[in-house]
Amino acid sequence: MNQSGMKEYIEEAEKALLHTYNRYQIVLDKGEGVHLYDIEGKKYLDFVSGIAVFALGYCNKAYNDALKEQIDKLIHTSNYYYNVPAIEAAKKIKKVSGMDRVFFTNSGTEAVEGAIKAARKYAYLKDGTTDHEIIAMEHSFHGRTMGALSITGTPKYREPFQPMIGNIKFAQMNDFESVKNLVTDKTCAVIFETIQGEGGIYPAEKEFMEQIKALCGEKDILLILDEIQCGMGRTGEMFAWQRYGVKPDIMMTAKALGGGVPVGAFLMTERVAQQSLTSGDHGTTYGGNPLAAAAINKVLDLFEESHIIENVNSVAPYLEKKLDELIEKYDFIKMRRGAGFMQGLEFTRPVGETIQKALDNGLILINAGTHVIRFVPPLIITKADVDNMIAILERSLS
Numbered sequence: 001m002n003q004s005g006m007k008e009y010i011e012e013a014e015k016a017l018l019h020t021y022n023r024y025q026i027v028l029d030k031g032e033g034v035h036l037y038d039i040e041g042k043k044y045l046d047f048v049s050g051i052a053v054f055a056l057g058y059c060n061k062a063y064n065d066a067l068k069e070q071i072d073k074l075i076h077t078s079n080y081y082y083n084v085p086a087i088e089a090a091k092k093i094k095k096v097s098g099m100d101r102v103f104f105t106n107s108g109t110e111a112v113e114g115a116i117k118a119a120r121k122y123a124y125l126k127d128g129t130t131d132h133e134i135i136a137m138e139h140s141f142h143g144r145t146m147g148a149l150s151i152t153g154t155p156k157y158r159e160p161f162q163p164m165i166g167n168i169k170f171a172q173m174n175d176f177e178s179v180k181n182l183v184t185d186k187t188c189a190v191i192f193e194t195i196q197g198e199g200g201i202y203p204a205e206k207e208f209m210e211q212i213k214a215l216c217g218e219k220d221i222l223l224i225l226d227e228i229q230c231g232m233g234r235t236g237e238m239f240a241w242q243r244y245g246v247k248p249d250i251m252m253t254a255k256a257l258g259g260g261v262p263v264g265a266f267l268m269t270e271r272v273a274q275q276s277l278t279s280g281d282h283g284t285t286y287g288g289n290p291l292a293a294a295a296i297n298k299v300l301d302l303f304e305e306s307h308i309i310e311n312v313n314s315v316a317p318y319l320e321k322k323l324d325e326l327i328e329k330y331d332f333i334k335m336r337r338g339a340g341f342m343q344g345l346e347f348t349r350p351v352g353e354t355i356q357k358a359l360d361n362g363l364i365l366i367n368a369g370t371h372v373i374r375f376v377p378p379l380i381i382t383k384a385d386v387d388n389m390i391a392i393l394e395r396s397l398s
């Protein structure tokens, strides 16, 4: 494939696809481990992993084989019947999360929708009224469907699509008083990302988590944690909330859960399950179908067999050290935030140009807001990959 090959594809794409993304000008073809290749054969070191999705890296043979095997057996059943992969996946996700009940979805935003419905139903069963309120956080991101968008704390994402679903209030992450001040008799849930992703990599503080948990317990408000980006081993625990020991009533996961196959899930405690969604309240044609469930099963098996979380914990301190050295070295790099393999480096200037230069130099990075470079690599990266990444990034800074 020659240079014009890539250009022509991009021209065709811009005529056929709805233009909702300003895409980088490359056409990706295949992946292997921590590397991606475009259709001209150029190799890229990938520190984005399809936005925190490809935890196991690209073309993991055991994962691919499991999918192929399931494809030849059964791909879809609908949810009117049981299927073994979904039962296995449910048992496994219960075990690693400590939650009691799971509903499988096809995406993160759908998991958020389900969580909102569960919270509203819980409150409805409690007092018979329907105008309950949800407290979400400024700078949060929960997805693009109307419910998830309504609790997303970036006004520009919401503005053109008003009206949102009602009775949503926004507090400040890590400012307990700002949450407490919004609580009324109608509050049914407090929802936030354990580590804010799109908003710029802002981890919840332990004290904030504990205070919210206590407040929720006291007022019978549900604590809902969005683990869609920060979950699945990325922070060195299976779910980021496990680092704090603050267990939610409802949680969502997606992104890395299927290792590349589109899946999501919302999970809840038995107490909430017994007093919220019941037959007829919620559904999905595809959610938890045998192919998606086979992906989840293999991902969770490989997490254990390949010691994925151990790798995060062994390499992440090195990544942090290397990023911190950049702060010392360059006065336009302000600070680092994050945990494990979910890191943000905040610049005093916009990062778009640096990310473009890195791409030209064979390194895939992504922003989180205008001034933060986000590092969400496959969870299999080594110290050598970190060194390569830092070398290319430094070449791309000037």
Ligand SMILES: *Cc1c(COP(=O)(O)O)cnc(C)c1O
Binding pocket: 107, 108, 109, 110, 112, 141, 142, 143, 144, 193, 197, 198, 226, 227, 228, 229, 230, 254, 255
């Ligand atoms: C990506 C993301 C979502 C939405 O997931 P989709 O699969 O894109 O719908 C929701 N919450 C968080 C924290 C995310 O990072």
